[in-house]
Amino acid sequence: MAIYFDENAQRFHLQSKQTSYMLQIIKGFVTHLYWGRRLAENTCRFPRPIRFGDRAFSPNPAGEGNEFSLDTLPQEYPAYGTTDFRVPAYELQAENGSTITKFIYTSHRIVQGKPKLDELPATYVESDGEASTLELTLVDQLLHVKLILTYTVFEELDAITRSVRFINEGPQQVRLLRALSMSVDFADAQFELLQLSGSWANERNVIRRPLVQGLQAVESRRGASSHQHNPFIALLRKGADEDNGEVYGLSLVYSGNFLAQVEVDQYCSARVSLGINPFDFSWLLLPGEAFQAPESVMVFSSQGLGGMSRIYHRLYRTRLCRGVFRDQPRPVLINNWEATYFHFNAEKIVQIARKGEELGIELFVLDDGWFGRRDHDRSSLGDWFVDRKKLPNGLADVVNRVTASGMQFGLWFEPEMVSPDSELYRKHPDWCLHVPGRERSTGRNQLVLDFSRPEVGDAVVQMVSDILSSAPITYVKWDMNRHMTEIGSAALPPERQRETAHRYMLGLYRVLEQMTSRFPHILFESCSGGGGRFDPGMLYYMPQTWTSDNTDAVSRLKIQYGTSLVYPISTMGAHVSAVPNHQVHRSTSLTMRGSVALSGNFGFELDPAAFTEEEEKLVRAQVAFYKEVRGLVQFGTFYRLLSPFEGNETAWMFVSDDQSEAMVAYFRVLAQPNPPFTSLRLKGLHAEYAYSVKEADGAEEVYSGDALLYAGLNVPVLKGDFQSVVWRLKLVEKG
Template sequence: MPVFINEERKQFHLQGKNTSYIFSILKNGQLGQLYFGKKVRHRDDFSHLIQLPAEPLGNASFPYEGDPFFSLEYLNQEYPSFGTSDYREPAFVLKHESGSRTSHFTYKGYRLEKGKPSLDGLPSTYVEDESEAETVTITLEDTVSMLEMDILYTVYHERDAIVRSVQLRNQGSEPVVIERLLSASLDLPHADFDFLHLHGAWIRERHVACLPLRKGLQSIDSKKGVSSSNHNPFFALKSQEASENQGEVYGFSLVYSGNFFGGVEVDAYDTSRALLGINPFGFDWTVEGGCSFQTPEAVMVYSDSGLNGMSQTYHDLYRSRLAGGEWRDKERPVLINNWEATYFDFNEEKILGICDAAAELGIELFALDDGWFGKRNDDTTSLGDWTPDQNKLPNGIKGLSEAIVGDKGMQFGLWVEPEMVSKESDLYREHPDWVLGVTDRTLSHGRNQFILDMANEEVVDHLYYTLENLFSSAPISYVKWDMNRNMTEIGSASVTARRQGEVSHRYVLGLYKLLDKLTTRFPHILFESCASGGNRFDPGMIYYMPQTWTSDNTDAVERLKIQWGTSLVYPISSMGAHVSSGHNHQTGRVTPLETRFHAAMFGAFGYELDATGFSDEEKETVKTQIHFIKENRRLLQFGTFYRLLSPFNGNDTSWMVADQEAEEAIVAFYRTLAQPNPGLVRIRLQGLDPEALYEINHTEERLYGDELMNIGLLIPPIFNGTVATEQTRLKGDFQSHIWKLRKVN
């Protein structure tokens, strides 16, 4: 039983596999936070965890006359408001018809249910059997404004995650305006944490930043209309001594694909408040009488085994109880994408030539990228007109796909960018009012394109019928769904002036509605999300599309940092990763084919180059690579991932994946730059059976699990600057090596 309720004292204790989350009802009827951390035994009274000051507080405000001890400024809370003696960042701000922003929600009751309810119109984690989890819903009420608020908490029996969301209901007749309604707030009793988050830019996504907390507010956010490549909707608070494998870590992740805010405030008493939800900047939402508003889900994870422990909880939850559909548990096909091979310059003959070469190598799926429709010879035209260019594809998508599927024995995939429109398009000429933007200003463009107004139901319906016709017209097994610009001049002709602050969120809801209909209609299609690479890599998209194009940067060396950072919260199966040409298109760096493969193999694997250009030797190498992937992809895509040596801390990177039973493992090592006369390096592994003996492929070595984890695995000989021998394996810049370990007893 993971949820205990002390009825008389109104205390709630949620127990996960290794965690406890305890909160109660305070003297004033609000929710108080008591504890979140490593599992503790249940007891009939946790009142001793409520820490009131022993002496009257100076320069504080107090809700009760004559009581100088009870002040919300001092107490840990679950879902704090502003203006009633707490001056820290609030979880919500509501503007009432009177103009007042003062609210006072007090406890009304609770509901306990097995399993986990879904959220209306929003992606959410789920259960396959109601015995997996329990959900407690705390109902609060503001009797003056006739509002009710449900705070939902789900705890999984075998996971260390608390899933939270909030629903606000207007029971009265007067409208209320939401100015802030975050998904989660958590008060922690101290501030001895490092604030870790993922930052970046286009082709430099999800780099790790980690700095000690300081007094005041430190935050990350997006105002771009998408979750963005600048900051991911995730952060962690880690104890300052925590590492990948030990120490306390609290993770916070938002299941949402639009503007978000995440932050931590350290107050005057050195306590910390973590907050996560829809970004209040540029947002408001009017809730009329009888209506409600639902926030996205926030997923909070606790680990006492370091960052790897936190990540593995997120990986397991997001891979198996957030992603859905037929492709959730299926091994992903080895694909080849023509973008970096041809860009816009191709015809049917060239495409079929690439497919001939790819089929010979053992590649299973061909993905046709941008340039197949309208008059799309560059990025200035035709978005919105999803009809094949007869000059390039005289037999259309149907003819091309049938030739690839029927004659080449491969699957066929297609790139689309449905949320966008070019001014030079039939769609724009017919419906200029369908463009997202304001009517009294010049509209900015990005990549020579504009955004369709997904807040408009007509637009969503049009896109569904257009794409439904396209996807059903040919044997399409894979769709790459792109979105190549951020929102500017945000406005919609489909809503009133009073509701323009709702547009960015309405856009996201429209997108989710469209994706829900399409993925339901085409369950056999493997959808991959993309937004200029990783500009919308978030849990909300994973709910509909089990993998995301991790970055437009295909450089193997840069991908080490990008994929390392992404793995902090997202499973390996969700990361699209391709081997591109040796002379990289984004950095100009030249890297060995082997290193490119070793980086890309830890993800949803494919190639992005011209397969007709391989030498005979390269063909044999690629055949060997593809054979290895097919033999090991269940382990690579669905095994337990461990980070070992960080690319952010030095010249070397290492990570590994092991199966649940510790029968097999694959370990990778990467050295960025050659060093003169280097020393020996041992990598301490993780996740093995300490009592088992493991054989290491292509060697005579057999080592016990405890040796490999405590002493380490010695990397192969590195050129030391004199004479390379037959044993020398790593020579020059950008070198890598992998090991396959298999239990033999």
Template sequence: MQVTGSQPLFFLQCAASSYVIGVHPQGTLCHLYWGPKVSADACADFAKLLDIPVRPFSTDIRNSDGARTPLDILPSEYPTANTGDFAPPAIDVEHADGSRGLRLAYESHRIIPGKPPIPGLPSTYAETDDEAATLEILLRDAPSNILVTLRYAVFANRDAIARSAEVKNEGAQPVTLRRALSAAIDFPERPLDMIHLPGAWARERWVERQPLHSGEQWIASRRGASSHQHNPFFALASPETTEEQGEVFGFSFVYSGNHIGGVDVDQYRRPRALAGIHPDGFAWRLETGETFHTPEVVLAHSSQGLGALSRTYHRLYRERLVRGPWRDRERPVLINNWEATYFDFTEDKLAGIASIAAEIGCELFVLDDGWFGRRGAPDSALGDWFVNKDKLPDGLSALVKRINDQGLAFGLWFEPEMVSEKSRLHEQHPDWCLHLPNRPRTQSRFQLVLDFSRAEVVDAIFAQMEAVIASAPIRYIKWDMNRHLTEIGSAALPPGRQGETAHRHILGVYSLLERILARFPEILIEGCSGGGGRFDPGMLHYTPQIWTSDNSDAIARLRIQHGTSLVYPLCTMGAHISAVPNHQVHRATSMRTRGHVALAGIFGFELDLGALNQADRDEAATLTRLAKKLRHLIRHGDHYRLADPFATEDAAWMIALPDASEAIVTHVTTLIHANWHAPRLRLRALDPDATYRNEINSAEQWRGDFLMRVGLPLTHRHDFTSTLWHLKRV
């Protein structure tokens, strides 16, 4: 990181990219460059970019020397509303007199070794001060004394920068933030495609790509969660960009609530990209002396295609976003009882499933929904986190002991953020859910949402969870969240602060997660929200793995896992073998194909193992042994997408250790066409001068250069079939 000149230019230098900011003579902080690495020796050249001529019909301001500064075409680094810039702003402030607008001018800066945390929010981190440096730039609106501090944490050995903002009211009157985004970048005129990950329940994170057009194009969630519908990630890519070549810019928002991200292309065809908390329904009152912190956006750049961008995010998120003892541990192979029993279980039935799971090599048994309160159906007992003695008459500790005695650790399902109307908690505290006065309370799945903006609600749920977790050796929690937020209002907030409810609710979720992890630091938490409805970087800071989708059909998962891998590492993706016909799409695939797809994530089972025939049970045991043998690659390997299931009838991927000593390669065929010659599968990231042996079939050996330039022969040619190769350097 370098700062040059009397009128500062800031050069943020990453491994292979640079990000350059300059201060305009008028005082505005301007974005000058983001792309392949350039030297700070070019400061004089970059300074020339601040000489921006006035264009017809532009708004402008007179400088002290009489020169005119065109405000509507300045490439502002943190654009403001209602002061001459007509493109979407990053910040909008309503003053005590009802007026709106800021004109932020550069005041000072400092560089901090390392990366400080963001109070109350998840974020990436540096373990040592030499891993990163943080630039803080202080901007001030003189009339109101509103201060904005922009933070840029630069990971020097990675092509990633974490951006966030802090807004402080040093004025004499309170103000209200109507918008406070985390990042804005004005690109020069150039053709770009927008890539994002839309979806729905059981169809999460499909890949869409469209050229940018004039005007606004957004991804967003107003659901109170990051959502199945729009993941908080988008990328801007040159039209020629592929997996292996071309320039691409990534925006990944580390937040689990309402979000917005996207681009406005102005009349000069210049794209402005923005990302942050969705402004709809958001209003945050800042009293004198108070500060608001935005979540961070992780910016990543690649000049070598989408694959390199993904690997930048994967390495950063698995090493410096996920934290705690499970960050570096290999994850256990688990069996979850949900699709085996649903609500209909007894202690003996659960112990029987666990017995077979132990025989095939599972390491963790997870008891899903139905163990608590008077829970016998989806319409009751959420919020009553005590053991259902009708189902477990000897209590939870007796069941856990039976499971442990079979050699399995024990895990438990919770849905802490929800409450049922038919519950003891709701009867005692009907105002503890989100609601609006004198209006009906919308339900989804018979559930209401607890108001986690209230500390007493979070305290009560924590006390219940703590008692249950402490009652037995529980090693894992599945943390579910099965509906979105409606009637977002809090009985505990005054009228002038109701717009804070949604964000305060998410802060309450984070605080509960933080307290559980502080009390039980060895516990492994897996996130879930109707499957993949809250698969975001914010949750990964607390839950090292997330259930990727309720749809565990192997063929449907090809697209879901492919899209998820665009930004999220495989070691965060829960991927299980479930029963056939599949419970979501009613398709039947072989145990082997289901297993090969599940091996591209955190491997486990979601079915009644006792219902399997002997051949499938034997295959399940073989796959479990293979999962244990390969999971170090899932944890430490680099991921390469070799065939795109959105573009072809095939899917293929490769996971290779950075030293090229070992790799997994998987190919899946969905539909076969008549009289079709199978192509070869060309690999990546191997040692061209080495020989590799297939550990699945030791008779197969190839040279690295052959595998990368000629490719593996594809021999399976039936619908829904797969092949997995485990390559080791000889």
């Protein structure tokens, strides 16, 4: 059991492998006591109890005296308007227009395992012994609304999840105006805030700044988790770095509009909260109805950012990702998009696939342009039938020709979108998100289908299923290239229009559940202009994501490094593309492009027929090498060694669970005159083992693990810009 309750003190102690989380019921309110390093389970007296005192301009709830105020009480799920002036976790409006609530603890239960969330993705368990769950029930006696706070402790995986459920048990309707998934009040604000932000083709930059008094937040109002901000933040104790110091990570299992925020109050305490963005959101609860908020995943690490990342990696790879591909090596693929864009025919597709197969590539992916009359991005989304002008003998003919000798075949879809110039739109113009009487804005010449409507989702499921059933397809790239505007639904009444964006996500999750259940043999990869929806919600249905549309090797150093703060390497698509790069027009060596792409789910975005003889030889070697280390890269433990956000060099490494093998990759962007000699201190190895260390050129030496960890490995002298080195380490002898 990982959850303990002291009835006399009304105190709960949640305990994982290295973390403790404590809360206490005080005067019926759920208060926060502690989150940090693991404490002994029999902590009978807590040395830092909640303190009370009369504070100016902090009013007191009726009947509680002048020393008790919610404005100074550290809370687990706070409201606004009953003496707490800080940002609330929720807001609920009664029929009379009032937003005042008072939820008081009434009961709790502790159970083994982890209950599922209704209609939402979430982490899961495969046996009850993996986790314990605490459910706290709070009730507003005037409104007869029940609030259930749920905490699950993954004891060995060292993570805590939180979620919230509102149940209207009264005779009147109520409206949720805000329903965040978690809130924590820290006793102080001596932290730095870390966020992952950027833009299309420049996703998940690591941004770190000190907390200051007031509100600091990252959010999305785009109808997707977005390229601009990831649904994750971390609080770092000052001085915390990659390997040392205390870090608190907060991640939201959701793919739509979100808010992650920290408020530092007048007494320099920090309130951190995370959940669905309350901007333009409301949810009507009729009598008997319930609302389930998404899950938040909380990770504490006393071993810096690296420790936090490794907890998230293991949890998300093994207890968020699902399906047969969760634990299977991912195939090396080649995608025709940058080779042909919309301009191809059946013979060109077969030619690219066969050439790729000669190089050892295992999967060919036919990207945009195979359906409707899709010769450009101005038409045919929604018309999921084969373009017979490009593929005169149909899709099955091409697929069978490609797969005849063992190559696999994959297909690109963008099922959530519709082109105004399409048969689907002409037949169902009300099936897109829109507001009556308002113009319909387009993005990439397309509109967003209204997945809040079940009939729309059902039609998409049927069209896509018909294609996937027509040929032996084993991979789908599920794209989404436009954020939401004119967010309204023709199927919802006026009082529910602000539910549209969240209902869209629930509809999308329903569609994805149906698709992945119907086709369990297909590897689904999510995409949104690259990494615009790289979030835990999508990983629940699709175990990998196209990390960014930007395939430039130098840009990818930052993109993949930033992504790795939360997301496992097995979830990252990383490909070699042609140069000059199509996004930034930079030319980098094929060696460096390969080395960067080897650090993810490896593939290519180019025409292999354009390779020179020397390039072809190098690609064969890269593919063969990746197949040797694929299990290590995709499922090993990842360590960051040098940050591209801090200098001209980047390095990372992968270590097997038994510490018997490793791969190390080093990258230098620009050459420097008369540079210093560089060495890398490795991580994750066994100090008492001896390892053979082999460079790409075949040179091999044997070193002790402790020497590699504490003295380091010399980086060879490199000439020119955009250089990389990859080492393979194998166990020689156990000490």
